[in-house]
Amino acid sequence: MAHNHGHSHDHQHHHHGGSNIKVAFLLNLGFTILEFVGGFWINSVAVMSDALHDLGDSLSLGLAWYFEKLSKKGSDRNFSYGYKRFSLLGAVVNSVILLVGSFIILSEAIPRIWNPEPVNAAGMIGFAVLGILVNGAAVLRLKGENSINERVVRLHLLEDVLGWIAVLVGGVILYFFNWPFIDPLLSVGITLFVLYNVVKNLRQSLKILLQGTPPHINLDEVQQRILALPDVQSIHDLHIWTMDGTYNVLTLHAVIAENLPLQETEKIKQQIREMMADLAVQHVTVELEVPGYACEHEACTNP
Incomplete structure (x- = not known):
């Protein structure tokens, strides 16, 4: 959905990029802190894995905001090509942080599939609804931004919305049925999804850093x-x-x-x-x- 706006809005929106990213960053960071506390409190690894996902986004939003501002600088004596590459650096740093976090979450969630712990289902539903609202708002703020950095960030946020929808469904199932293994299963699913996209983005960023030929040019x-x-x-x-x-x-x-x-x-x-x-x-x-x-x-x- 976000992509069809990319071309038509690109020119008017570009100078807002930084401020939109800033709002999305502050929204996400506040919410991420709340989630880690909440996930721990209601004992849900699915909420924790989404919190990690959101932490990754907060970091990437913060880095994107900083690097986006930097990449708008023209060329100078230190960087004769300007600062465009810095946003790429942001994408790589963020990918590495998400990789590490994903492995930590998996090491916590996988053993729980066999030894599930009781989860506060109502709390899980509450967080999921809040997650959908916060990330949905952030996605809307970034609609029409078009640098690779902004696209990566928007993709992250859209995935977060999907992740929270999964948590919501899991919470509802847990509310009506006593199937505590649903929580770690969800967590593993969400984390593998995060990993898949991180690897894809990392490959894309590294190809650019290694001066590969752009994919659309033959x-x-x-x-x-x-x-x-x-x-x-x-x-x-x-x-x-x-x-x-x-x-x-x-x-x-x-x-x-x-x-x-x-x-x-x-x-x-x-x-x-x-x-x-x-x-x-x-x-x-x-x-x-x-x-x-x-x-x-x-x-x-x-x-």
């Missing part, structure tokens, strides 16, 4: 498009990577026909830039060479 297609230009004879040293999952960078060397007037060479560069803009590449650096003078650089010998 290098062969880029090459074919550029080689289709009449004056381009060959290209080499083509690299595409992404700063933060949304801002993409391309560099390449193109060999062009000899004796082309300067205006023509500028036109070729412009054509390449426009072509790449269609593929959502925002930063393009083109070096033009003539046959016989193609660069001797070791990197250039590897197409």
Whole structure:
């Protein structure tokens, strides 16, 4: 549901990103503290595992808020590309915290499946309703934000809503039937779901950090498009990577026909830039060479 807003609202909302994240962060942090106390009090590992989930979100919201503010800074002497990568760092730090927390919860919940403990079902229902309201409110605040960081956070919060719906169902079952094993089972289910998404997000973030090619860009297609230009004879040293999952960078060397007037060479560069803009590449650096003078650089010998 959140995704169809991503494109239409993106431009108007972007400058609110920080303040929306801030509100969602404060909401979540307050609620997380309440949950840990409550989960302990009503003796429910399902509420505790959702509390962990929410703690992860609070951390990621806090980090996202901080890094989002930082990533809006332009380039300076220390970071010539600007601070876009910092939001990525937030996503990685948060993923690691959630991984550790998930294993702690699993080590607590799995033994309880065989030795279940009594749980306060009414308390569980109360927390679940509160959880759905708080996380639902936070999701609505972040609707339409579109950086990878904000998407990750919004995904977390949506999962929290689903997690709390599961806890609510579990609480209702426990209220009417004496099946205490439902609580740890729910806890394991929720935690495995958290783990699955953490691993997925971590892989995505690490690929960006390792300067992998953005998934929506096909290098062969880029090459074919550029080689289709009449004056381009060959290209080499083509690299595409992404700063933060949304801002993409391309560099390449193109060999062009000899004796082309300067205006023509500028036109070729412009054509390449426009072509790449269609593929959502925002930063393009083109070096033009003539046959016989193609660069001797070791990197250039590897197409």
